[in-house]
Amino acid sequence: MVRPAEARAVFELGLRNLRRLQYHDPAEPGWHVIARLLRPLEAVNAALDSPPTPHRRRAMLDVIALLLTHSAETGRVYWGWTTQEWTRLLGRTQAEFHQHAPAWVGDEVRPYLAAHAYLLGSFNEFHQLGSFQRLTLSWRIFGRDRVTSDIARVRTVLRAWGYQLGQDDDTLLPAVACQLR
Structure with a gap:
């Protein structure tokens, strides 16, 4: 109070x-x-x-x-x-x-x-807040280097498994990863 x-x-x-x-x-x-x-x-x-x-x-x-x-x-x-x-x-x-x-x-x-x-x-x-820049929010909270590094590691695994989602130009993966943080 x-x-x-x-x-x-x-x-x-x-x-x-x-x-x-x-x-x-x-x-x-x-x-x-x-x-x-x-x-x-x-x-x-x-x-x-x-x-x-x-x-x-x-x-x-x-x-x-x-x-x-x-x-x-x-x-x-x-x-x-x-x-x-x-x-x-x-x-x-x-x-x-x-x-x-x-x-x-x-x-x-x-x-x-x-x-x-x-x-x-x-x-x-x-997810209740509608559309906004989740990646930017994640960078602010956790730091740009850490978030970028974590997403790069996930991309590497997904590419090794043959998924298209893991490609460098994919914008969906960062959005999903930031929602999960």
């Missing part, structure tokens, strides 16, 4: 501060109050294999703001959410995601939210 002081701190910090926009104040006392909620979110962002572009950094920070505000509003901490709660927040489609997300949340947030759902909420019902 979100502690009352944590919920107050989230609301008092406000969106500009939570999103770490131009007027972000890292010295604001509320940051210390929500440290228990913030540390795991920042650890996930630090661990994701994602190019450090400003656009991606903005999306990752917005995921933190979204999860903190949603936790404060519901009174439930993200690490205790059910599969249904994660599915509702992620949406079964991009359009459904926007139906439940605040207006300030952009399209680029959903893929990073999916990574947080997997790593912090043990969410693995990705």
Whole structure:
């Protein structure tokens, strides 16, 4: 459960501060109050294999703001959410995601939210989320080199068995392998 002081701190910090926009104040006392909620979110962002572009950094920070505000509003901490709660927040489609997300949340947030759902909420019902880049999600979570290496090993075995699915130009195998991870 979100502690009352944590919920107050989230609301008092406000969106500009939570999103770490131009007027972000890292010295604001509320940051210390929500440290228990913030540390795991920042650890996930630090661990994701994602190019450090400003656009991606903005999306990752917005995921933190979204999860903190949603936790404060519901009174439930993200690490205790059910599969249904994660599915509702992620949406079964991009359009459904926007139906439940605040207006300030952009399209680029959903893929990073999916990574947080997997790593912090043990969410693995990705088949419920419709079409999205599963290979990119796998790269972010497990690392591009590891995923590419694992898929190459499977391709080698399938080619040795005579399957066409294992050819280098096949895009189905990576999609299937990423769904199984």
